[in-house]
Amino acid sequence: MASSLSLSVSVILLLCFAGAVSGQRLSPTFYSRSCPTALAIIKAAVTAAVAQEPRMGASLLRLHFHDCFVQGCNASVLLNDTATFTGEQGAGPNIGSIRGFDVVDSIKSQLEAACRQTVSCADILAVAARDSVVALGGPSWRVLLGRRDSTTASMALANSDLPAPSLDVVSLTAAFAAKRLSRTDMVALSGAHTFGQAQCQNFRDRLYNETNINSAFATALKANCPQPTGSGDGNLAPLDTTTPTAFDNAYYRNLLTQRGLLHSDQVLFSGGVTDGLVRAYASTPSRFSTDFAAAMVKMGNISPLTGTQGQIRLTCSKVN
Numbered sequence: 001m002a003s004s005l006s007l008s009v010s011v012i013l014l015l016c017f018a019g020a021v022s023g024q025r026l027s028p029t030f031y032s033r034s035c036p037t038a039l040a041i042i043k044a045a046v047t048a049a050v051a052q053e054p055r056m057g058a059s060l061l062r063l064h065f066h067d068c069f070v071q072g073c074n075a076s077v078l079l080n081d082t083a084t085f086t087g088e089q090g091a092g093p094n095i096g097s098i099r100g101f102d103v104v105d106s107i108k109s110q111l112e113a114a115c116r117q118t119v120s121c122a123d124i125l126a127v128a129a130r131d132s133v134v135a136l137g138g139p140s141w142r143v144l145l146g147r148r149d150s151t152t153a154s155m156a157l158a159n160s161d162l163p164a165p166s167l168d169v170v171s172l173t174a175a176f177a178a179k180r181l182s183r184t185d186m187v188a189l190s191g192a193h194t195f196g197q198a199q200c201q202n203f204r205d206r207l208y209n210e211t212n213i214n215s216a217f218a219t220a221l222k223a224n225c226p227q228p229t230g231s232g233d234g235n236l237a238p239l240d241t242t243t244p245t246a247f248d249n250a251y252y253r254n255l256l257t258q259r260g261l262l263h264s265d266q267v268l269f270s271g272g273v274t275d276g277l278v279r280a281y282a283s284t285p286s287r288f289s290t291d292f293a294a295a296m297v298k299m300g301n302i303s304p305l306t307g308t309q310g311q312i313r314l315t316c317s318k319v320n
Helices: 009-021 038-052 055-068 101-114 121-135 155-161 169-177 183-194 204-209 215-222 250-256 263-269 275-283 285-299
Strands: 197-199 236-238
Touching (some): 055 101, 055 183, 183 275, 204 215, 204 263, 250 263, 263 275
8 A cells, every 4th residue: 555645635624624613723734833843753753663563553543542532632541640530541441452652752752852842742642643554554644733732531531432342333333423423434443453453352252252253263363362251361463464564454355254353343344334335445445545544634633622721741641
């Protein structure tokens, strides 16, 4: 897949206009004067981190997703617990699985040295997600910038708002619709599972109890994900066994042959309303790339703090 595919100017302008209408003032050139080296610093750090460990690309993308789905894209996921709130890192969908904090902290330190208290942690997550996808062969897009950082976090909202791997299409659609993301956005963003890994506890039930799974695929995975529950829960398997460290459309091709790792993956191709999109993305990589890039811009525009809201954290793991 060509890594230079970019979101069209018309889509960018439409999304910028939509943001302006709702009071958000994000712009792809937000740091052009205040910190002109910001994007280059982030890209260099992400490229190096992904080259050292390809899995880090998926981890950084996941951080952005898990941030935006809880209180909006405001870097709340990066906050450690305090005496006044319990943060999101210990929530069910996050504990023991979200990672990449050291890469974010390194980027933040470099940015603070270049431009004191200028670039938000929320914007770091948004740009690092894009650069991670590009580093592993996926599409590029112009990231809208100008988010500010929250001063609180919520374990309760992380537990309630992040889509679980056990959800069906109806529930997945509702979870994304609650964030003003369409069914197309949901199917396209699910394609992020074309790289990264999942824990055994999240796909064990599918291996042993579901029928819409390729038998050879299930048998191969059972060796590292045995029964009963609790045995090997943290063992990992690639979400895409075809090209596990490349960002491409193999995820959708796997669904066509019942090789989706998670229940929430395979339900996208199970005789329902999303089958057509899965087929389209499986056969037309360029369409997946375009829709994924557009969905990432929309997701990054979920309830950002702007203007004088929130703050620009000096350290991403704690408020100033």
